[in-house]
Amino acid sequence: MLVLRLLWQVPLSLFVLVTALALANEYAIARPSRRTKDIPYLAANVPGFNPERHILDVYSPRHKATAGYPVVVFIHGGSWDSGNKNIYTFVGRRLAKQGVVAVVINYRLAPTVEVPAMADDCARAVLWTTEHIAEYGGNPNRVFVMGHSAGGGLAALLATDNRLFAKVGLSQNPIKGAILDDPAGVDMFDYLKKMEYPNDQQYLVPFGKDPAVWRDVSPLYHVNAGSPPMLLYVGERTYPSIASSTRRFDQKLQALGVKHTFSVLPGKKHIPMVLQLYWKNNVIYRDLLKLVGAG
Template sequence: MTLFRFLALPAVLVFVLLLLVANEYAQARPGRRFADVAYVPTTEAGFDTERHRLDVYAPRQRAASAYPVVVFIHGGSWTSGNKDFYSFIGRRLAKQGVVAVVINYRLAPAVQVPAMADDCARAVQWTYQHIAEYGGDPQRLFTMGHSAGGGLAALLAADNELFARRGLATNPVRGAILDDPAGLDMYDYLRKMKYDGDEKYLVPFGPDQAVWKAMSPMYHITAATPPFLLFVGGETYPSISSSSELFRQKLRRLGHEPQFSVLAGKKHVPMVLQLYWKDNVIYQALLKFVGPTTQLPTTTTPAAVPATSAK
C-alpha cells in the first residue's frame, strides 16, 4: 500500500472527527473560539475565502501573564483536510492554558506545496503580530502538526527563508511538536518511488527535484534550529517511522537531542485522534515543552475580546 493512501483523510477518519466535533459543541466550553479569521488581507489578489482562514482558541479567563501559543496544522496528504475537524485540539489546549491557532491552507491540486508552506508561514506571521490581542505570548510561539501538517510544522521551524521573504528578520517559531509527521524528506522519498501510486505525490510536489528538497525539513535543520518534540506511532507506516528516525539522527549530529517518543501500538490515524483526551501523553509533554504555562485563574473574569467575534 502507498503512503498516499495512508495520509489522505479516509471516510472513517472524517466520520470520527465529525463525531468528536459534534460532541465538542454539546459540552461546556472552557475557552473562547474566534472563528474564520482571515490571515491574508481579503482584498489581496488570490485571497481564498475558505483556505486563508484560521481559528483562535483562547482561555476564557484573564491571566497575570500571557499564555504560550501553539499553531496547529492539519494533515491530509497535502490534498485534503480542514481546520474545522480539529476544534477539539484547540479547545483542549485552551483548557490547559495555551492559546491555540488552528489553520487552513490551500491544497493540491489548486496549489503545490511551496504555496502551502507560504500560506502556513503567513498564518504564523499573522499569529506573531496579533496573538497578544487574544492573551497569547508571541515570544512563545510553537508550531504543531500531524501527518503532512507535521512536515509543514517542521519546515516552518527550520526554514527561516519562509519568513525572511515576508519581511520578518527572525523566525518567530520557538519549537515544533510533530505528531507522526510525513514529508520530512520528500526528496529521498520521491526519488525512490518505492510504492505503487507514488506518482500521485507529483500533484502536490510537482516534478522538480529541487522543489522536493526545498520542501523537505531534513535539508533545512541546522545547529541554530529550535527544538523539536517528536512523537511516532509504534504501528505507523514504515516511511514515517524511518524518516522520523533519520531526522532525529541528523538533529543529534547537529548538537540537538530532540524529545523523541514512540507510542507503542499506535497507528497513524489514532496518533491524532488521541488528542481528544486532554490527559494523553502528547499534551503532557507539550505543556512542559512550551511552558511554563500560566495557571488558569479560578475567577470568572472574562478574557479580553478582540474585534473578531467569539463563539
C-alpha cells in the same frame, strides 16, 4: 496499502465516527475556552487570496494571564490535498483548557497550489499570529507550531527553514519550538526519488516534478544547530516511509545538538496518532505543556 495514505483518505464510517467524537468533545469542553472563528490572516486584496483557505480559528482560555499565554499554531494533515481546520476543534479546545492559546489554520491545497505555496501560507498565518495574538490573550514571543501528518511536515519546515519568514518580512524565525505528530514529508526528496510504493505518482501533484523542489520543502535538509526544540512522535505501526524518515530526522537533530525528544508510541497507527488528542492526559499534551511553559 498506500504508504502515505493520510488522515482524510479513510473509510466513511471512520470519518463519521471522528466527526461525532469531535462534536461531543466540542460540547464537553467548550465552556472553559473561547473560539473566534474564520479570521482572515491575509488581506482580501493580496494576490491569490482564498476566503476559505486563508483563514484560521483562535481558541483562548477564558481567564486572562498577566504575561499572556503560550501560543500553539496547529496545522492539519490530509495528504496535501484535503483537510480543514474545522475537524480539529477538539485540539483547540483541549489546548485552551490547559492554558494555551491555540491557532488552528487552513491553507491552500493541491491541485490549486503546490507545497511551497502551502508553506508560504503557513508562514503568513504565523506572521498574523505574532502581530495579533496579544488581542486574544496570547504572548507573541512564545509561539510554537504543531501538526499531524502533512501538517507535521509543514510545521517542521516552518521551524527549520528561516527563509520562509524572511519572505514575509521577519528578520528572525519566530518559532520557539515544534510538536510533530507522526509527520509526513520530512524527506520527500528521498521518497520521490525512490518511488518505492504503488501510486506514488500521486504525490507529484502537490510536490511537482522538480527534485530540487522536493529537497527544498523537506525539513531534513534545513534543520541546523540553531533550530528550536522539538517534540517528535511516531506511531509504532505507522507507515514505513514516516517511520524511516523520522528516524533520519532524529539522527540529524542529534548530530546537530538540537534539543529534542523522539518518542515511538507503542501500537499506534497513523490515524490514531491524531485521534489520541481528544484526551487531555495523553503523552503529547503532557510533553507539550512542559515545552511551551504552560501552567
